[in-house]
Amino acid sequence: MPAKPKLHSPEDDLAFMRSIVEGGGRPPMTLAVSYLAGGLLYGLQCLFHVGQAAGLIRWPDLANLVFVALISVSFLSILTWAILKDRKDGLSQRGPMAARTLSAAFSATGMANVSVILIFAIGAVRDNDFAIWLYYAAIVFALQAAAWYMAWTLKRRGWMLATALGGWVTAVALGVLVREPLWYLGVCTVALFLLFALPGWIMFRDARAGSRAV
Structure with a gap:
């Protein structure tokens, strides 16, 4: 005798539809890395400029230019890696x-x-x-x-x-x-670490945890 099919309540159907829409999907690695790396690197750059404004850092102009350029090159390199990883994993085409x-x-x-x-x-x-x-x-x-x-x-x-x-x-x-250059740079430095790097770390942690679970 065939098994009697299980009937789902309206609440079960609603929960299923909600899981499709909301889901528990992990954030894309690109998003996580752009915030984490951007916050850390550009926060470091702002901290460097704070040192300059306060007279604590006195580098030659060429050295200053090289430092600033390396910050951007490092960020773009890390971001490129994250984009390629997301494309490899196909996260842009799937997820809640x-x-x-x-x-x-x-x-x-x-x-x-x-x-x-x-x-x-x-x-x-x-x-x-x-x-x-x-x-x-x-x-x-x-x-x-x-x-x-x-x-x-x-x-x-x-x-x-x-x-x-x-x-x-x-x-x-x-x-x-x-x-007010010194205050401006100080606010930027703190904000980059707290509002970019910290959320980036949270998303990066979630992204890595999700990738291990796959």
């Missing part, structure tokens, strides 16, 4: 809808950041005012705050909300401090 939505949101934020950098760079050169260029960091942190708030609404993880609020406070602080 919430995870893919978050990835798309942060990618869109990154595109907006590039536009902001170009706008303020051109304005600073045209008006011969370096302070105009410094406003770009405030806008970047504001955009990041918006992205993290969206992440919190999807995932409801406390550290995401804390990162969003921290980004908003940082954006306002940087906008106010553009004429």
